[in-house]
Structure formats: structure tokens, C-alpha cells
Amino acid sequence: MADELDHTIRQNAQGPAKAATDAGSVEQHPLPDQIAADRYLSSKEAAKEKKRGLKFNKLVPPGVN
Secondary structure, three states, X not given: OHHHHHHHHHHHHHOOOEEEOOOOEEEOOOHHHHHHHHHHHHXXXXXXXXXXXXXXXXXXXXXXX
């Protein structure tokens, strides 16, 4: 899913913001909105994982009983 979104964002950034033909016209979402959507979907994927990226360890120097 994320790979598809990354690919779509890249395509949209390289393509024109507006296109018009005899059949009609097309306008893409602004790039900041696409970036916000990517961040939102990435945060949802990260929240599903059991490891949250923050781990606490107790450090005990050697020789201390």
C-alpha cells in the first residue's frame, strides 16, 4: 500500500497540475496535501506495529552487585 502511494505521489509530482482537452479537464491534488496523506498513512502503519521504536533499558555497570 505504501509503495503504491509513494509511486502515485512521484507520478503526480512529475505530471502537470492541470490538463485540459476536448474531452474535459483534470486537476491533481496539491503536493502539500499528497505529502500530508503520505504522512498520515505512514503513521497508521507504524501504529499497527508492536514495536513502537522506543525501548528502555536499565544499565548496570560491571562490578556492581
